Amino acid sequence: MLLKGLNHVATITNDPARLHEFYRGVFEAVIVHDGSEFPDGSGPRISIIKIGDWSELNVFHIEGNTEADRQTPMFGRGRIDHLALMAASLESFDEIRDRLMARGAADDFVTDFGQILSIFFRDPDGLECEVCVENPDAVAGVNNPPGTRAARYA
DSSP: OOOOOOOEEEEEOSOHHHHHHHHHHHHOOEEEEEEESSTTSOSOEEEEEEOSSSOEEEEEEOTTOOGGGOOOOTTOSOSOOOEEEEOSSHHHHHHHHHHHHHTTSOOSOOEEOSSEEEEEEEOTTOOEEEEEEEOTTOOTTOOOOTTOBOGGGO
């Protein structure tokens, strides 16, 4: 394979401080840049949030832009529907799940897709996201549809 993975996803927010706190508090993400997009101070504010070895969220704050306020149902969001993050381990997945539920960002439902386990959440801007982890209970060749509750979380 010629790729290492996804480098970044760009999103828009109306409240960078709230979003920073969420990603730091839940995922222990690191804000590596927060300021003007251009050296002269012009342009939108951009925050670069490191969420993995090779992965970032590039979050733009543009005065007067209301896109972050617009919420639409799954598969009605345009070409990119949602963001999925990969937990480092099952223990990390469980910790993230606990933190998301404590904030009211996710319920207790864990989907068993077969090879991965998944929990969906919404970030403070309403962006639907997912956290995945390799399923230790996976059976080779078995894939499950959405809505299949993971037995270990029943």
